[in-house]
Amino acid sequence: MGRDFGAIHDSNADLVRAYTLGFQPSKSAIFLAILRLLLLDWLVNRLPFRRNKEIQRAVRTIRGVCAESIHQKSQYLSENSNPEHRDILSVALQNGGFSEKSLIDQLKTFLAAGHETTATLVTWAIYLLCVHRDVQNTLRQEVREKLLSPDDHKSSFIHQSIDSMTYLNAVCDKVLRYAPPVPFTIREAVVDTMILNQPVPKSTNIMLVP
Secondary structure, eight states: OOOOOOTTTOTTSHHHHHHHHHHSOOHHHHHHHHHHHHSOHHHHHHSOOHHHHHHHHHHHHHHHHHHHHHHHHHHHHHHOSSOSOOOHHHHHHHHOOOOHHHHHHHHHHHHHHTTSHHHHHHHHHHHHHHHOHHHHHHHHHHHHHHSOOTTOTTOOOOHHHHHTOHHHHHHHHHHHHHSOSSOOEEEEOSSOEEETTEEEOTTOEEEEOO
16 A cells, blocks of 8 residues: 555554454454344444444544545655556556545455454465475475575565466465455445346345455
């Protein structure tokens, strides 16, 4: 997104605290999750529980940060017709196909996707490589052939090198299939549509499973 939120240096930053609250398991969170299996979501969200109020405050914080990021990026793009760096927010803004509200909703997903997913994926990858030593050996051989030693100060880490490492990409894809950090995503149809000849009315919730 082209912005440093300071999450690494300041664990008490508003955005960090908001996402930590949303992802941190607690008895109240588990209780509400069970309650959602029995009642409608909108009804559970309106019950006067402390957890609901905390989540509502966290969502307001996150949406505020997303809106601020959009405004800053819009100003930057208006002042730089040929920006030096392109990121996912720049592409979305230049595309022009998103309203501010829908773009904020997308940014919430982007931020959530980067909260714990990388650590979870790396943990599973290390575990699976330890279990499958043959895969580990083959992967190590490819890495050493395609990338210079980290001790070589002249070495450069470029995307082309990573893209050419077919075995590394295969390992990453396999780990993502075996233990996806985000097992599913929910989207709402904004118009009547068809998926594999199946009618999907507007406002239908669709669960995407990789």
